[in-house]
Amino acid sequence: MGRKEKGNRIQPNRPMKKIFLVLTACLSLAGTKAQETNQPMKILVACFSYSGNARTVAEQIRKATGADFFGIEVRDAYPSDYQGVLDRAKREIGNDEKPALKAMPENLAAYDVIFIGSPNWWNTIAPPVAAFLSSGDFTGNTLVPFVTHGGGGMAHCETAVKRLCPTATLLKGLAVNGSSVAAAAPRVERWLKEIGVGK
Numbered sequence: 001m002g003r004k005e006k007g008n009r010i011q012p013n014r015p016m017k018k019i020f021l022v023l024t025a026c027l028s029l030a031g032t033k034a035q036e037t038n039q040p041m042k043i044l045v046a047c048f049s050y051s052g053n054a055r056t057v058a059e060q061i062r063k064a065t066g067a068d069f070f071g072i073e074v075r076d077a078y079p080s081d082y083q084g085v086l087d088r089a090k091r092e093i094g095n096d097e098k099p100a101l102k103a104m105p106e107n108l109a110a111y112d113v114i115f116i117g118s119p120n121w122w123n124t125i126a127p128p129v130a131a132f133l134s135s136g137d138f139t140g141n142t143l144v145p146f147v148t149h150g151g152g153g154m155a156h157c158e159t160a161v162k163r164l165c166p167t168a169t170l171l172k173g174l175a176v177n178g179s180s181v182a183a184a185a186p187r188v189e190r191w192l193k194e195i196g197v198g199k
């Protein structure tokens, strides 16, 4: 029996789930440029952060993987008052507005794996991250979302990344509560092992 009944939902049991996740990670990364050329995997961590939490997790990923880092920055900075940023973010998300970015990395195609970091804003990725994903061509890249939040978890962030980059391969993301980012490194490392990305 490879499955467990829980209520009226059928869920894979834990060992089966683990094998499935490892297989998914291996299959997803099979055929990457790194494997074809026997080179180490080239990894980028791209991240927008308003108050520093997603940036902290980005640094933990960078340290654990040896990745390059790219900070996503908007030309017109968000207001420093909380109500101001809530209002602007709500408007941008509601109208599907993509704020202008200061820059994009030049060589996205060179990366096998790109981690995409964002705070959870109104249950989805922050508009600068949507702008970043809309501006690049991620065909052939493997994308890995990670978010920080105030209790709402991943919400629609993973699906937003998939919707904006339908031709990229998506690996299982990570959601970290903003209040626990400082101590999140061990959790980040377990997750990296699970998805098969790292040194």
Ligand SMILES: Cc1cc2nc3c(=O)[nH]c(=O)nc-3n(C[C@H](O)[C@H](O)[C@H](O)COP(=O)(O)O)c2cc1C
Binding pocket: 048, 049, 050, 051, 052, 053, 054, 055, 085, 086, 087, 089, 090, 118, 119, 120, 121, 122, 123, 124, 148, 149, 150, 151, 152, 153, 177, 178, 179
């Ligand atoms: C505009 C805005 C909207 C937010 N919406 C949510 C939300 O829907 N759910 C949630 O759990 N947290 C929400 N938060 C809280 C942030 O996700 C949380 O503080 C996060 O850790 C911030 O990451 P950062 O420091 O990298 O900006 C929101 C914060 C802001 C500023």
